[in-house]
Amino acid sequence: MFDxxxxxxxxxxxxxxxxxxxxxxxxxxxxxxxxxxxxxxTQAQDIQARRNKIAKEIGAAKAxxxxxxxxxxxxxxxxxxxxxxxxxxxxxxxxxxxxLAAIPNLPADDIPDGMDESANVEVRRWGTVPSFxxxxxxxxxIGEGLGLMDFERAAKLSGARFVVxxxxxxxxxxxxxxxMLDMHTREFGYTEVNPPFMVRDEVLYGTGQLPKFxxxxxxxxxxxxxxxxxxxxxxxxxxxxIIDTDTLPIRVTALTPCFRxxxxxxxxxxxxxxxxxxxxxxxxxxxxxxDQSDAELERMTGCAEEVLKRLGIAYRVMKLSAGDMGxxxxxxxxxEVWLPxxxxxxxxxxxxxxxxxxxRRMKARFRVKGEKGTEFLHTLNGSGLAVGRTLxxxxxxxxxxxxxxxxxxxxxxxxxxxxxxxxxxx
RNA sequence: GGAUGGGUGGCAGAGUGGUCGAUUGCACCGGUCUUGAAAACCGGCAGGGGUUCACGCCCCUCGUGGGUUCGAAUCCCACCCCAUCCGCCA
Numbered sequence: 001m002f003d004x005x006x007x008x009x010x011x012x013x014x015x016x017x018x019x020x021x022x023x024x025x026x027x028x029x030x031x032x033x034x035x036x037x038x039x040x041x042t043q044a045q046d047i048q049a050r051r052n053k054i055a056k057e058i059g060a061a062k063a064x065x066x067x068x069x070x071x072x073x074x075x076x077x078x079x080x081x082x083x084x085x086x087x088x089x090x091x092x093x094x095x096x097x098x099x100l101a102a103i104p105n106l107p108a109d110d111i112p113d114g115m116d117e118s119a120n121v122e123v124r125r126w127g128t129v130p131s132f133x134x135x136x137x138x139x140x141x142i143g144e145g146l147g148l149m150d151f152e153r154a155a156k157l158s159g160a161r162f163v164v165x166x167x168x169x170x171x172x173x174x175x176x177x178x179x180m181l182d183m184h185t186r187e188f189g190y191t192e193v194n195p196p197f198m199v200r201d202e203v204l205y206g207t208g209q210l211p212k213f214x215x216x217x218x219x220x221x222x223x224x225x226x227x228x229x230x231x232x233x234x235x236x237x238x239x240x241x242i243i244d245t246d247t248l249p250i251r252v253t254a255l256t257p258c259f260r261x262x263x264x265x266x267x268x269x270x271x272x273x274x275x276x277x278x279x280x281x282x283x284x285x286x287x288x289x290x291d292q293s294d295a296e297l298e299r300m301t302g303c304a305e306e307v308l309k310r311l312g313i314a315y316r317v318m319k320l321s322a323g324d325m326g327x328x329x330x331x332x333x334x335x336e337v338w339l340p341x342x343x344x345x346x347x348x349x350x351x352x353x354x355x356x357x358x359x360r361r362m363k364a365r366f367r368v369k370g371e372k373g374t375e376f377l378h379t380l381n382g383s384g385l386a387v388g389r390t391l392x393x394x395x396x397x398x399x400x401x402x403x404x405x406x407x408x409x410x411x412x413x414x415x416x417x418x419x420x421x422x423x424x425x426x
Numbered sequence: 427g428g429a430u431g432g433g434u435g436g437c438a439g440a441g442u443g444g445u446c447g448a449u450u451g452c453a454c455c456g457g458u459c460u461u462g463a464a465a466a467c468c469g470g471c472a473g474g475g476g477u478u479c480a481c482g483c484c485c486c487u488c489g490u491g492g493g494u495u496c497g498a499a500u501c502c503c504a505c506c507c508c509a510u511c512c513g514c515c516a
Contacts, residue, residue: 041476049483071496073496242473
């Protein structure tokens with residue numbers, strides 16, 4: 001969400017930013033709506049001011065026992081004009097709000113131009129892509145080969161884009177999540193949160209999923225929504241609040257299931273667990289002072305990378321192009337993990353700073369000590385990591401010719417000391 | 427699902443038609459005192475918007491939206507939300 005006053009002062013920068021996102025110029029239309037709103041509002045306020053004044057005079061007159069009749073008449077006469085001006089202000093204001101709510105965040109200056117992922121820029125790589133003396137399989141072949149990954153029964157229960165994990169793979173999912181959470185909480189200063197998985201409209205509005213992207217979500221029969229990511233409840237934790245600066249930065253993390261309708265993804269990633277209606281993810285969210293948000297994004301991305309480093313899996317970090325970023329982001333790093341079975345890097349984490357964009361939507365503010373007024377927080381979110389995809393990465397990177405899978409050292413404590421997943425372990 | 431109570435400033439909590447945008451306390455900021463701090467005392471301190479070069483002036487906001495009235499935090503209606511009790515239940 002943008003501040004109309006900023007747009008008024010920087011129409012060219014605004015339209016320029018939108019252009020980089022492939023959005024047509026909007027500044028002049030928004031400014032016109034705003035002018036209309038202010039004009040009508042000023043009119044209504046002038047009339048109201050006059051009425052307030054007369055109301056007091058009436059009170060004074062009555063107190064003195066004087067005749068207030070003429071004053072009362074004057075007030076009555078102004079009513080229609082005021083109602084008219086108020087209505088015009090209300091309509092213009094509503095139009096303006098609706099328009100603003102549908103506009104994506106602008107890219108930061110350093111963001112590469114481009115409309116899609118082909119314009120993303122590689123920032124760094126870590127690790128060595130493993131070589132195999134056999135043809136590495138994709139995760140679903142490995143999992144099904146082990147008898148521990150069952151898409152058919154999942155389809156029986158729930159349809160396409162679901163999976164049933166069993167035995168050591170079910171435990172591996174749990175182990176990965178625990179491993180990630182322990183790292184973020186014990187070493188990186190995040191506070192673990194267990195939030196609701198169902199939220200109200202306004203919460204999704206706050207993080208930017210609504211009003212535009214309701215189609216991507218599941219809605220419950222009583223009007224709530226299943227969260228598509230823990231970013232939603234975590235970022236909204238302080239919605240509507242004014243907090244003290246000395247409580248910043250706020251860093252929280254959560255393991256939650258994520259529910260996505262994948263409405264626009266028909267035909268892509270139909271095999272395996274890359275793209276599911278339900279998956280679990282460890283999410284990190286930071287609420288910070290505006291001065292800190294750039295540094296915080298680097299830090300957060302580092303926290304996510306550390307998971308893969310300790311698992312010993314190669315990855316690269318991509319800075320997303322203007323057109324490839326999500327609605328609320330002003331800068332995004334994707335971490336892409338190497339998947340030998342697919343012979344390519346695939347997204348496993350997305351870390352974004354949203355600046356004040358979400359905070360303005362959800363009215364999350366802080367008070368500066370010793371100063372008047374309030375400012376909007378900056379919000380950041382990042383996956384640390386998507387658990388299902390991490391499981392895929394472990395399977396593909398640690399697979400062996402006999403179909404078994406080695407368990408990375410760092411995970412073994414979480415797997416009860418298990419070193420290998422093989423069929424007979426099931 | 428049934429019944430009751432309630433939504434007021436960062437927090438707590440007064441206020442039931444006329445200088446109430448709101449008493450008071452806490453928190454916070456400035457000052458006096460002190461070697462320093464604490465305590466005490468004095469003063470300041472809601473948010474948003476319009477207008478102005480500026481000082482300032484004005485408008486709105488006591489959950490939201492309507493209504494009554496010359497005038498509403500206070501009365502009426504609808505809705506949203508919260509709490510408690512009962513029922514059901516992991």
